[in-house]
Amino acid sequence: MFEALIEGIVNLSSPHSLLLLAAGSAVGLLFGAIPGLGGTTAVALLISLTFGMEPWQAIILMGGVMAATSTGGSVSAILLNTPGIAPNAATTFDGYPLAQQGKAGMAIGAGATASALGGVIGVISLVAVIPIMKAIVLLFTPPEFFMLAIFGLCAIAVSSGDRLLQGLITAIIGLMVGFVGYYDVTSTVRFDFGIPLLEDGIKLVPALIGLFAISEMINLAVKGGSISEGASDVEISRISDGVKSVFKNWSTMIVGSGYGTFIGAVPGVGGTVAAFLSYSTQAQRDPTPDIEYGKGNIKGVIAPESANNAKDGGSLIPTLAFGIPGSAETAVFLGVLVLHGIEPGQKLLEDHQDLVFTLVVALTVSAVFATLVVLALAKYMALLTRISVHMLIPTVTVVALVGAFALNTEIGDVVIAFIFAFIGYFMIKFNYPRVTFTIAIVLGSITELSFHQSMLISDDQFSIFYTRGLSVFLMFLTVLSLAFPTFRRKMKERKLAKQEAEK
Amino acid sequence: MRIPEHRRPSAYYILVILAVVVLFIATSYQYKITDRMFPLMVGYVAVPLLLMDLLALTDSKLGEKLSIFFSAKTPTEVDEDADPTERTISQELMIFVWMGALVLGIYLIGFLPCTPVFVYCWMKFRGGYSVKESAYLSIGTIIFVYVLFEIILQYELYPGIFLYWYG
Incomplete structure (x- = not known):
């Protein structure tokens, strides 16, 4: 493991690698700071640039993007009350009041430092579990992989806000998309409807570019206006006070990072839940605060920011070990790995440890780099959010379409991106989760393959899924995840009834 | 049992998805049993889910109960949380x-x-x-x-x- 770590550091130490990391971090910061874009769009857009790269170079570029996005998002959350990405929403509760009190610099300093430290803690946790992951992966045979994929899909569907039904439907439609094209178990081409373009299946990269990058542009175009209408002049001073406050409130940062890592590792739950849980736990841990939460308490910035950066390390645990993406961003990242011939799972953890550690080092350095950039350039980054959508839409759309084409230099891929852009737009419009859809597309082939392998092993007996300990445990987790929204609603109703009774 | 005017676009969307799923199921039967087994299982799970999603959009008691069973929010709560952006x-x-x-x-x-x-x-x-x-x-x-x-x-x-x- 130590050699792999050294190799990861060596991979990152060349000027070319550092340039890639800086470029990835800069794109991540920009896309994080501009509301509506986000890390998934950035990763999807940059895929085309990695085609000619070595796998470790692609990993460095993508690691830079993933680690920097939520740090960038905190700036617009604090200065403009507009979270750059969803996980930064909890940062607005105390970050924006601090900015209104003239302590924007302090809030940004605290947010950026907590992000960096949270990111580093998340990555350390990832490194710590790598040896355990290898042992766990060996316990998984086809029935367990099948149940894990089903659990992953259900957990992701449940996490899609409060619309479980829509989450499940989206997961199923995503699986169906994954069935299109050549099926290597039986060497059959299915669901191609005689269209040559579909014979090899729907290519992931153009589909993701359409689903995330172009659909967001269509949505912005339909909505119109500027991205954010915040105050134009914000005074940014006392940044160092913010940095110091994180070290003063180290327990808040550690607890937040713990939440981020743990919750990030559950497929699909992601940074938003981690950030909100971290914030509410902090408020509960501190019943008599000096400054009320929601009115400019610096701990209300540290808790969510440390959580939403720590989740990057956590969400890579299921992605690297099982190929089950922890979030939309990691689903697209998984696409990058597959594109470069790297298969997640035992092989990756044993034969390509250098790549895993290159990612670990890239995430760590990028988290720190992004923080330094934010501390230095926060004021200018805030201006980004006032870019007119009419400048953003044509440029991002064109670059996205060029990226979709560049993968195989096939014009059909532009059409795929275009079709998926509309699918993505309607999913945004009717509130169907794109994250679940994406992860289901990625999981489609693994799920069917492990299903068929299980059937072969068991002579077509479905009992194989409920007679093996680990498989039953995963089935139990699946049922538990499906029951979660009902349980949460019951709890909410009980709490409301109790409050009514007290009145 | 009717679908309120403001929820009709969502209903049309579900119907389009339903049509795609039916086409998918019909196409599946062209393939050998090994090739169609898993796609059919998935397709047949989608149909009742879509019908329930459609029912949940109605202003009936059943619709509301379905929403409560499957989600943490009722259609009215979802309406209240909906993106206020008007998209003509x-x-x-x-x-x-x-x-x-x-x-x-x-x-x-x-x-x-x-x-x-x-x-x-x-x-x-x-x-x-x-x-x-x-x-x-x-x-x-x-x-x-x-x-x-x-x-x-x-x-x-x-x-x-x-x-x-x-x-």
Whole structure:
């Protein structure tokens, strides 16, 4: 493991690698700071640039993007009350009041430092579990992989806000998309409807570019206006006070990072839940605060920011070990790995440890780099959010379409991106989760393959899924995840009834 | 049992998905049992879920109960949380036409001529920017695309069907 770590550091130490990391971090910061874009769009857009790269170079570029996005998002959350990405929403509760009190610099300093430290803690946790992951992966045979994929899909569907039904439907439609094209178990081409373009299946990269990058542009175009209408002049001073406050409130940062890592590792739950849980736990841990939460308490910035950066390390645990993406961003990242011939799972953890550690080092350095950039350039980054959508839409759309084409230099891929852009737009419009859809597309082939392998092993007996300990445990987790929204609603109703009774 | 006016677009959306799923199931039967087994299982799970999603949009008690069973929010709560942005069909159609024209343009004349034309026209006619501002951004975008993709990454960008036809 130590050699792999050294190799990861060596991979990152060349000027070319550092340039890639800086470029990835800069794109991540920009896309994080501009509301509506986000890390998934950035990763999807940059895929085309990695085609000619070595796998470790692609990993460095993508690691830079993933680690920097939520740090960038905190700036617009604090200065403009507009979270750059969803996980930064909890940062607005105390970050924006601090900015209104003239302590924007302090809030940004605290947010950026907590992000960096949270990111580093998340990555350390990832490194710590790598040896355990290898042992766990060996316990998984086809029935367990099948149940894990089903659990992953259900957990992701449940996490899609409060619309479980829509989450499940989206997961199923995503699986169906994954069935299109050549099926290597039986060497059959299915669901191609005689269209040559579909014979090899729907290519992931153009589909993701359409689903995330172009659909967001269509949505912005339909909505119109500027991205954010915040105050134009914000005074940014006392940044160092913010940095110091994180070290003063180290327990808040550690607890937040713990939440981020743990919750990030559950497929699909992601940074938003981690950030909100971290914030509410902090408020509960501190019943008599000096400054009320929601009115400019610096701990209300540290808790969510440390959580939403720590989740990057956590969400890579299921992605690297099982190929089950922890979030939309990691689903697209998984696409990058597959594109470069790297298969997640035992092989990756044993034969390509250098790549895993290159990612670990890239995430760590990028988290720190992004923080330094934010501390230095926060004021200018805030201006980004006032870019007119009419400048953003044509440029991002064109670059996205060029990226979709560049993968195989096939014009059909532009059409795929275009079709998926509309699918993505309607999913945004009717509130169907794109994250679940994406992860289901990625999981489609693994799920069917492990299903068929299980059937072969068991002579077509479905009992194989409920007679093996680990498989039953995963089935139990699946049922538990499906029951979660009902349980949460019951709890909410009980709490409301109790409050009514007290009145 | 009826679907309130404001939820009808969602209902049409579900019906479109349902039609796709039915087509998917029907197509599955063309394949051998091994090839169709898993797709059929998935397809048949989708049908009741979609029907329940449709029922949940109605103003009936059953619809509300279904929503409560399957989600943590009732349709009314979902309505309250809905994105307030008004999206008129004409607005949407207009954007679809612009995007469609871009893809058609790329297919006919290729990326390099189409990129500046699209960026310029969008800035000028949709954004209301001046000729100078629109020209600057369109030239900037094409330089970026050309330098990054053609020179640095050495991809041959699609030249358009016309160039293929005329050699």
